Amino acid sequence: MTTSPITNQTRLGFALVWVLFGISLTLPAFDSDSGWKCALAVLSVLPELQSMDIGGWLYYFAFNVTNLVLLVLPILAFTPFLNRFYRATRWLVGACFLHTLSWFVIALCKGGITGLKAGYYLWLLAVGILLVSCIARARQSATQASTN
Numbered sequence: 001m002t003t004s005p006i007t008n009q010t011r012l013g014f015a016l017v018w019v020l021f022g023i024s025l026t027l028p029a030f031d032s033d034s035g036w037k038c039a040l041a042v043l044s045v046l047p048e049l050q051s052m053d054i055g056g057w058l059y060y061f062a063f064n065v066t067n068l069v070l071l072v073l074p075i076l077a078f079t080p081f082l083n084r085f086y087r088a089t090r091w092l093v094g095a096c097f098l099h100t101l102s103w104f105v106i107a108l109c110k111g112g113i114t115g116l117k118a119g120y121y122l123w124l125l126a127v128g129i130l131l132v133s134c135i136a137r138a139r140q141s142a143t144q145a146s147t148n
Contacts, residue, residue, distance in 0.1 A: 007140060013133030014074040020126035021070045029119030038119075039067055066096040070126055077137055086138035093131045100127050 029035040042063040049057050069092065101124060107113045 007136075010077075010133055010136045010140065013129055013136065014077050017070060017074050017126050017130045017133065020122045020129065021067075024119045024122035024126060027119035027122065028117035029123065030117065031115050035119035035123060039063075042067075062096075062099050066100055066127060069093060069096050070130065073130060073134070077133070086134070089134050090131070090138060093127070093134050097124075097127045097131050100124050 025035040025039065027035060029038045033041070042060045045052065045057060045060040046064070073089065073093065103120065104113060104116060104124070107116055
C-alpha cells in the first residue's frame with residue numbers, strides 16, 4: 001500500500017497540532033499549574049494503581065494516552081504505516097477528544113470552569129484539529145484509492 005500525497009492543508013493541520021500542544025504545555029492549564037505541570041501530574045498516577053480506585057486511575061491514565069497521541073500521530077500521518085489504520089486512528093483520536101472534553105464537562109458540573117485556563121483550551125483545540133486532520137487524511141487516501 002502506498003501513501004497518497006498529503007495536501008498542504010492537511011500538512012498544516014498536523015503541524016498546527018504540535019504548535020498548539022507545545023504552547024499549551026507552557027501556559028497555565030488548570031488553576032495556576034502549567035500544562036507541563038498537569039502532564040507530569042497525570043504521569044505520576046501511573047505507579048499509583050494500587051492506591052487508587054481503578055476508574056480514577058483509568059481516567060487519568062487516558063490523559064497520558066492523549067498526550068502520547070498528540071506527540072506521535074502527526075509523524076505517523078506522513079508514513080505508509082498509518083494507511084492501514086485510518087479507521088482505528090479516527091476512533092482513537094475521537095475518543096481522546098471526547099475524553100479531553102470531559103474535563104470541561106466535569107468542571108462545569110462541579111460549579112464552574114474558572115479553574116480551566118488557556119493551556120487547557122489550546123490542548124483541547126490541538127486534539128480537535130488532530131481529529132479533523134486525521135479525517136481529512138483518511139478521505140485523501142480513500143479518494144486516491146478509488147481513482148487507482
